[in-house]
Amino acid sequence: MLSDRLAPVFDEPGCATNRAKTDAQKKAGCKPKGPAPGAAAGGCAFDGAKISLQPIVDAAHIVHGPIACEGNNWDNRHSASSGSDLYRRGLTTDLTELDVIQGGEKKLWKAIRQAIEKFDPPAVFVYQTCVPALTGDDIRAVCAAATERHGRPVIPVEVPGFVGSKNLGNRLAGETLLEHVIGTREPETTTPTDIALIAEFNIVGDLWQVMPVFEKAGMRVLSPITGDARYHQVAQAHRARASMVVCSQAMVNVGRKMQERWGIPYFEGSFNGVRATSEALRTFSRLLVEQGAAPDLIDRTEAVIAAEEAEVRRRFEPYREILAGKRVLLYTGGNKSWAMVSTLQDMGMEVIGTSVRKATDHGKDRARDLLDGADQKLFGAIPNAEMFRMLKDGEADIMLSGGRSQFVALNARRPWLDTNQERHHAYAGYAGFLVLAERIALTLTAPIWDQVNGPAPWDAGDTP
Structure with missing residues (x-):
């Protein structure tokens, strides 16, 4: 039941907020006391789940609900793909009033079949929304039957919007990956420097800014979760040697449970800025060496960091005086x-x-x-x-x-x-630091600010 899956997320031991609570507060959980008007203004749980899983670019993503759920959510994150654009197709069962009365399970079954026949995806994610959750559509049963019928994973994402906030939806999406995806496929090859990036969604290509740096240091991103990911990459994440949770509010539960189940050490880090990027690279190299990688990985990583930071300092010089x-x-x-x-x-x-x-x-x-x-x-x-x-x-x-x-x-x-x-614009990593500096400098020096803050032409006596 949904309530059984919610409880562990509310009591997530990897969450610093939960660690600071008393036993009574942990028992009460993180769930709001009750719905309030406008509470979903910052995004509902369905929205959080969809934006977390949609960056798996070669999967079909079907929203089971009224068309507005998909219409309001589609492509609102600018997660970029280096290949398939299937993730950007707005697939929905478009439930109507008649479906509310008669049930939408048959319509969902047909939608899954149509998506598989038309796009031949390696997997299908089916998102539960508020209306079919309230009317009792059993999407788990439909997905199980569709998996058997079509010979590929059809995964129920049972996160209707009314269960909580967008952040809760992020974590429940992580639970979906842990239950149905991660650990279901073995990689063709493994290396001692395989890593996973958790809750990195490749917003406007952020991931692409840091991938070349990992390659220079000799680290392989085995599993991006989920930015620019292919389904098989997420499924093989359990073979990573170390992982980093980029947004701990979103998926710290994934990092913790991967450590518990497969012994993969994780840490919380960021690619925002020079210091954070260098710290992430150093932490990865240290963890990988502890997991059996060659000791010279640390020296190679330090050499890459030194070279990248020197290049940043050189290219940043034109912006220094402005900022x-x-x-x-x-x-x-x-x-x-x-x-x-x-x-x-x-x-x-x-x-x-x-x-x-x-x-x-x-x-x-x-x-x-x-x-x-x-x-x-x-x-x-x-x-x-x-x-x-x-x-x-x-x-x-x-x-x-x-x-x-x-x-x-x-x-x-x-x-x-x-x-x-x-x-x-992508602001991640060393390259993203320079892009951000350029955008801030252009914004600050735009001539519009002098114009809008100066006197109007007719007040300055410039008009005839």
Whole structure:
């Protein structure tokens, strides 16, 4: 039952928040006390599950529900593919009022058959949504029968939106991979330096920014979970020698359970910025050597880090004077709450505050250390009026955030840059550091800011 699968996710021992709770608080779990109007504004559980699994690019992803569920969710993460575009097809059973009355299981069966006949995918993911969950469609039974009939995995993703938040959906998607996918296929070859990247979704090609660096260091990304992944790559993740959880809020449960089941050590890391990327490479090399890789891997990794950092310093020089001393309000979430702080500091910028509303305790501690222990620089949710005041009064020269808060900055007539999932540029790794520096410099020096903050032509006496 769904409730049986929810309980372990609420009591995730790999989550720093849970580790800090009392036994009574753990028993109560993380689930909200009850639904509230607008609670799904930041994404429901179905949304979280879909965006976590959809980057498996060669699988068919069928949303079992009314068409709006797929319409509102489709392709909202800009996860890029180096091959198949099947993951971008909006496949849905498009349930109607009549299906609510008569049941949608037959319609789902036909949809699975049609997807397999048309696209011949290695696997099919079927996403449960609120309506069929409430009407009682047994998608697990349909998927089991379809698996037997078509001779390939048809995987039920039983995460209807009403069970909780987007973050909960991320973790339940991880549980789906652990139950149905990871460990079901053996790789053709293995190496002592095989690694897995967990909760790295290749947003606008972030993964591609770091893949060449791993190759230079002699590490092989055996399993990306799930950015630009093929189904078989995820299925063989249990043969990795070490793994890194890129967004621990999303899938720390996957890293922990892979360690428990297959002895794969994991750590929480980031590719945002020079320091974080170098730290991730060093940690990987150390763990791999502990797992049996050749000891010279550490020296090779250090050589790659030294060369990459030197190249970054050289290419960053044109932006140094533009960015030095500029003040930034960082309003983002997850691992970016701390990793982006170190990135901006490496550029010579001053972070006046960062939002940690979606960060783990581990992330909050790292952000606090980077900001010299200044708790007043760690924000939760900032009301729009307060955010507007901070920008209007000139406390920050630029705001970096997601798209939902861009209009606060633009109304205050202050520069703003998107650092969230809707962005169009990759900011990961050493190459991404330079891309971000360029985008910030272009934003700060755009002539529009002098125009909108200066007097209007008719007030300056420029009109006839």
